[in-house]
Amino acid sequence: MATDIVMPQLGESIAEGTIVKWLVPLGAQVKKDDSLLEVETDKVALDIPSPATGALTEILIQEGETVPVGTLLARLDYHSESGNGDSATSTIQSPVSSGHGHLTISGSPDLLSPAVRDLAAKHQVDLSRITGTGMNGRITKKDILEFLDKQGLAGKESGDSLMGQPASVTPSLEEELIPLSSMRRTIAERMVKSRQTAAHVVTFFEADFTTVEPTRQELHLTYLPFVIKAVTQGIHAFPILNSSWSNKGLILKHSVHIGVAVAVEEGLLVPVVKHADQKDLRQLGQEVADLSQRARSKQLQPEEVQGGTFTITNHGGTGSLFSTPIINQPQIAILGVGAVLRRAVVVNESIEIRPMAYLSLAFDHRVIDGATADQFMLMVKSVLEQPSWEVTS
Amino acid sequence: MTTSAIAHEVTYLEAISQALDEEMSQDERVFLMGEDIGPYGGAFRVTEGFQDKYGEWRVLDTPLAESGIVGAAIGAAMMGLRPVVEMQFADFISCAFDQITEMAAKNHYRWGAEVPLVIRAPFGGGTHGGPFHSVCPEAWFFHTPGLKLVAPSTAYDAKGLLKAAIRDHNPVIYFEHKFLYRRVKEVLPAEDYIVPIGEAEIKRTGSEISVITYGAMVHVALEAAEALDQEGIDMEVVDLRTLSPLDTDTVKDSVRKTGKVIILHEDTKTGGIGGEIAAILAEECFNALDAPIMRIAAPDIPVPYSPPLEDFFLPKAHDVITAARQLAAY
Amino acid sequence: MEISQSEFLHLYYFLKLTRALEERVTTLYRQGRIVGGAYTSHGMEAISVGYASALQADDIIAPFHRDMGAFLVRGITPGEVLAQYLGKRTGPTKGKDGNVHMGDLKRGIIAFVSHLADNLPVATGVALAFKLRGESRIVATNTGDGGTSRGDFHEALNFASVRRLPVVFFCNNNQYAYSTPLHYQMAIKDVVERAKAYAIPGEIVDGNDVASVYLTAQRAFQRARDGGGPTFIECKTMRMHGHSEHDSAKYVPRELLEEWKKKDPILNAERRMKELGYAGEPEFQEIHMRVEREIETAVEFAEQSPLPEGSEALEGVFAANPVEVLI
Ligand SMILES: Cc1ncc(C[n+]2csc(CCOP(=O)(O)OP(=O)(O)O)c2C)c(N)n1
Numbered sequence A: 001m002a003t004d005i006v007m008p009q010l011g012e013s014i015a016e017g018t019i020v021k022w023l024v025p026l027g028a029q030v031k032k033d034d035s036l037l038e039v040e041t042d043k044v045a046l047d048i049p050s051p052a053t054g055a056l057t058e059i060l061i062q063e064g065e066t067v068p069v070g071t072l073l074a075r076l077d078y079h080s081e082s083g084n085g086d087s088a089t090s091t092i093q094s095p096v097s098s099g100h101g102h103l104t105i106s107g108s109p110d111l112l113s114p115a116v117r118d119l120a121a122k123h124q125v126d127l128s129r130i131t132g133t134g135m136n137g138r139i140t141k142k143d144i145l146e147f148l149d150k151q152g153l154a155g156k157e158s159g160d161s162l163m164g165q166p167a168s169v170t171p172s173l174e175e176e177l178i179p180l181s182s183m184r185r186t187i188a189e190r191m192v193k194s195r196q197t198a199a200h201v202v203t204f205f206e207a208d209f210t211t212v213e214p215t216r217q218e219l220h221l222t223y224l225p226f227v228i229k230a231v232t233q234g235i236h237a238f239p240i241l242n243s244s245w246s247n248k249g250l251i252l253k254h255s256v257h258i259g260v261a262v263a264v265e266e267g268l269l270v271p272v273v274k275h276a277d278q279k280d281l282r283q284l285g286q287e288v289a290d291l292s293q294r295a296r297s298k299q300l301q302p303e304e305v306q307g308g309t310f311t312i313t314n315h316g317g318t319g320s321l322f323s324t325p326i327i328n329q330p331q332i333a334i335l336g337v338g339a340v341l342r343r344a345v346v347v348n349e350s351i352e353i354r355p356m357a358y359l360s361l362a363f364d365h366r367v368i369d370g371a372t373a374d375q376f377m378l379m380v381k382s383v384l385e386q387p388s389w390e391v392t393s
Numbered sequence B: 001m002t003t004s005a006i007a008h009e010v011t012y013l014e015a016i017s018q019a020l021d022e023e024m025s026q027d028e029r030v031f032l033m034g035e036d037i038g039p040y041g042g043a044f045r046v047t048e049g050f051q052d053k054y055g056e057w058r059v060l061d062t063p064l065a066e067s068g069i070v071g072a073a074i075g076a077a078m079m080g081l082r083p084v085v086e087m088q089f090a091d092f093i094s095c096a097f098d099q100i101t102e103m104a105a106k107n108h109y110r111w112g113a114e115v116p117l118v119i120r121a122p123f124g125g126g127t128h129g130g131p132f133h134s135v136c137p138e139a140w141f142f143h144t145p146g147l148k149l150v151a152p153s154t155a156y157d158a159k160g161l162l163k164a165a166i167r168d169h170n171p172v173i174y175f176e177h178k179f180l181y182r183r184v185k186e187v188l189p190a191e192d193y194i195v196p197i198g199e200a201e202i203k204r205t206g207s208e209i210s211v212i213t214y215g216a217m218v219h220v221a222l223e224a225a226e227a228l229d230q231e232g233i234d235m236e237v238v239d240l241r242t243l244s245p246l247d248t249d250t251v252k253d254s255v256r257k258t259g260k261v262i263i264l265h266e267d268t269k270t271g272g273i274g275g276e277i278a279a280i281l282a283e284e285c286f287n288a289l290d291a292p293i294m295r296i297a298a299p300d301i302p303v304p305y306s307p308p309l310e311d312f313f314l315p316k317a318h319d320v321i322t323a324a325r326q327l328a329a330y
Numbered sequence C: 001m002e003i004s005q006s007e008f009l010h011l012y013y014f015l016k017l018t019r020a021l022e023e024r025v026t027t028l029y030r031q032g033r034i035v036g037g038a039y040t041s042h043g044m045e046a047i048s049v050g051y052a053s054a055l056q057a058d059d060i061i062a063p064f065h066r067d068m069g070a071f072l073v074r075g076i077t078p079g080e081v082l083a084q085y086l087g088k089r090t091g092p093t094k095g096k097d098g099n100v101h102m103g104d105l106k107r108g109i110i111a112f113v114s115h116l117a118d119n120l121p122v123a124t125g126v127a128l129a130f131k132l133r134g135e136s137r138i139v140a141t142n143t144g145d146g147g148t149s150r151g152d153f154h155e156a157l158n159f160a161s162v163r164r165l166p167v168v169f170f171c172n173n174n175q176y177a178y179s180t181p182l183h184y185q186m187a188i189k190d191v192v193e194r195a196k197a198y199a200i201p202g203e204i205v206d207g208n209d210v211a212s213v214y215l216t217a218q219r220a221f222q223r224a225r226d227g228g229g230p231t232f233i234e235c236k237t238m239r240m241h242g243h244s245e246h247d248s249a250k251y252v253p254r255e256l257l258e259e260w261k262k263k264d265p266i267l268n269a270e271r272r273m274k275e276l277g278y279a280g281e282p283e284f285q286e287i288h289m290r291v292e293r294e295i296e297t298a299v300e301f302a303e304q305s306p307l308p309e310g311s312e313a314l315e316g317v318f319a320a321n322p323v324e325v326l327i
C-alpha cells in the first residue's frame, strides 16, 4: 500500500511551500509521525511528520523547489499498522454540491422582457404574429429582429443600427421603398462592422504579368490562379498575413484557405479555395471556375463559403484599376487585383509594352505594420514576375 | 539600491507592500498602526521589514484594541497625518464599529473635519478560516454614508487603489482578499500610478451577459467566461473595484449593451451589495433588461469551517455558468 | 489547605491528556490533515486544567483559545476535539467551526468566538442569571494578556463588580499576544493591577503549578458562591511555541524559553507528587500509556468519522420555535 505525501497548507493565505530538506533518504524507512521533511513558507519553517510507517519509495519534488499547496511531494510504501488506511489526502474531498447553482429563472410565453417590449414598440411590431423561440416559447429580441428582417423594415440591432437609422421608413410619393434582401443586409452589416473593427490601411503595388501570359494561354486560365499562387507563397514567407485578431492574442492559422469574391445577382459571395497552397495552377483554375459558377447559380454549400483565411477580390474584371477593399473579418488582409492592361513601361532603359496590373492590399494596422505588408506585396509581385512559370506550379 | 532590470511578477500581497512603502517614502505624514505589524511584519507579512526602514513610530505596534486603534487613527488623521490601520483580519473590524461608522464617517458631514484614514481589512474565505477568519463585512459599511470602500482583484489594482486611498481626504476601507494574496501576480509598471477611487473596470468584454462583481469573485467570473466562450456565450465581466461610491455608469453601460445581468459576490446574499445594484438597474435601466436580474452570492449563513461546507458556501464558476446558460436561453 | 492524592492524580491525568492531544493536533496540522488554524496550550496546560477541575458540575465556563484542558475536564472527549479540528460531522459544531471554537451548554461550556474578550461580558450575563434566580452556581472565564486591552474586558469587570456577580475572571498571562510582548500591551507589570480599578480582589498564581491554580480557583469560586462577588486571578506562564502552528516565534528570546522549559507544568506536577509521596515513575508511566491509548482511539474515531455534506451548511441558523400552548 502506498500513501501520498502532499504539501500541507501552513497558514491561511499560504499558497505554496519550498522543500528545504528531505530528512529521510530515498528508500529508507521512516516511522509514523517521525520527521520526514522540512518545509518553508513565507511565514514559517516546519518539520513535517510522516503520516505513516514505511519506506520512502519515491521523491517527486526535490530540495529547493517551491510548489503549490496540495502538490504530491513523495510516496511512501507502508505496512498498515492498525489497519486504518490513513492517507494524507483523505480529509479533503472535492465539492459535490453548491449553495448557489439552484437559482432558476422561468419564462412564461406571455412574459416579455422590457427590452423586447421596447424594441417591439419602436418598430410597431404586432407581437401576436411572432412565434417565440426562447424559454417556454418566449418571444426574444432575436425573434423580433428576425421578424423585422423578413419584413425588411428595420436594422439588425435595436437602437444603434449598424447601418444608421433610415431617414424615414414611409417613402414619399417621389420615392420607392426597395426591401432589403437578407444578403444585402448581411453585406451591409459585415462591411460596416469591419470598418469599425479593423484599422484599415491600403498599400498599392504594380505587377508585370508578361511571364504569366504564355502559361496562362497554354492552360486556358484567367489571371486569378496565378495571383492565388503568388499570395500563398507570400503567406508562406509572411505567415502573419494568415492570422486573425482576438482580444487574447493573434490566432495564426496553419492552413491557407483563400476566399475569392464573386459578384452575383443580389450582391457578393466569397467562396473559399481550401488549402490553396497545396494545389497547382490547373487545380486552382478548375476550382475557381467551379466555385464562381455555382455561386452564381446559388448552389454553394455553407461550408464552401466558410473558413477563409485571406481574401482576393478581382475587381479588375470590371475594368477597375485599383481599389480600397474592406477586410473580410476576422481576417487581417484582402488583396484587390486591378485590370491587366497593356501599358508602356520602362524596362532596361527602354520603353516596352507590358501587361500590367495594380495590386491593392488592404490590411489591419492593429496586426501588422506597413513594412510587413509591403514585404509581403514585394514577395507576391516577385512570384508573379518570376522568369518562367512551370505549368505544374 | 539596485532594482533588477528584468521586470518580475509581483503578487497581490507584494503590491500592497509596495504601495505602502512608496507612499511612506514620499509622504512623511503616512504612518502605520496595527497589531503585530512591527518586528513581526503583520499576520500576513505585508509590513515585513517596514519597522527597520521607517522606525518604531511610523510602524506602530498597538495593544490588542481595535476600537482604540481606529479612534486614535481618526484623531491623528484630523491633525493632518495619514494613518493606515491594519486589521489583523477584517473580521475584527466589528470591534471598531462605532469609531468607523459614527466618528470617521460623520465628521466631515457634521463639522467639516477631514479624516484621511485608511483601514486595511484582509477579508474573504476559501482559506478554511471558519466563521471568524473569513467574513466579507463590506455590506455593513456600504450602508454607511461617508465611507469609501474599495476591493481590488488584481495586483495592479491592489497597488493603485491603495495609493489612491492613502491620498484620499476621506476614510477609506481597503478590503484586501486573503485568498488572492499569494495566488495572483503580474508585472507592474515601474512608475508611480494610482487607480482612481470610483472607477469600475471591464475585465473582459462581452456582448451577451454582464457579470457585475468584485474581489476574488472576479476570478471566478473570468473562469466562467472562458468556459462559456467554448459554448458560444459571450460574457462581459465588470470589476467594480470601488464599492462606495459605486461606478454606476460603467455598470449601466454594460447592462444596456447586453440586456442580461448576473450580480456575483462572495458575501452573503440578503442585504449584500448585489441587492443595491439590482435595484439601481431596475430603476435606471429597466427598458434595457432582457431577462430577470440574477444574483449569485453566498447563502445566508456564517462562513463554515469544514472543507465540504465551505465549498458549498462559496460561489463557484460552475454557479455562474449555470446561471449564464439560463440567461442565454431565456 | 493541601490537595489530596486523588485530586492530584486527576489533575495530572488531565495535564497529560491535554499535552498528548495537542501534540497530536500539531502533527495532524503539519501532515496537512488539519486545514484551518491550530492553537495549542503547550506549557500552559496547568491553568485550564486547574481552574476547570475546581468547578462543580452545574457551573459554567466561558473559556478562550488556550483552554484545551478545560474542555477536556468538562467532558469534551479527545475524539470530539479531533473531529472538530478535522471538520467532521461528529465534532461539537458538526464541522461548522474549527479548533477550540466549540461549546455545549449541557457540559457547561460557552463557545468562544475569535474576537478576544467578547466572552467576558457574556460570562457576566451568565452570572447575572444565576444571581437573579438565586442559584448557587458560578461562572469561570479566561482570557489572554492581550485580550485584557479590549474595552469588552473592562466593561465586563466593571459590571461584575458593581453588581457583585458570581463570576471569576482568569487571565492566562503568557507574556505575549501573538508577537506583542507584555510591555507594549500594557504599562503595568502585573495584569492583576487592572482589577484594582474595579475594586475586584486580585491574585497572582504560578500558572505552571497546577495545584496552586486549583486551590486558588477553589477559594475564589467559594467566595463567588457565597455572594462575595468576582475575583480576578492572573496566572503567570509562558507561551512555549508560536502563536499558532504557522508562527515560528523568532521574536521570543530563546533564553526565556529555556528558562521556562524548566518550569514545565507536567514536570512540576511530577516533582510535587513525588515530594508528597502521591505517585512515582510507575504511576506516571501508567498514566502516560493510558493517555496514549486514548489518543490513538480518538484519532481513529475522528478519522473514520464522516465529513458533513455540503448542504448541511444551511442547517441551524435559527432555533426552532416550539409552539407554546397557553392554558
Ligand atoms: C478582537 C481581536 N483582535 C485580533 C485578534 C487576532 N488575534 C488572535 S489571538 C491574538 C493574540 C492574543 O493574545 P493573548 O490575548 O495574550 O492570548 P494568547 O494567544 O497569548 O494566549 C490576536 C491578536 C482576535 N482574535 N480578536
Ligand SMILES: [Mg+2]
Pocket: C144, C145, C146, C172, C173, C174, C175, C176, C177, C178
Ligand atoms: Mg498572551
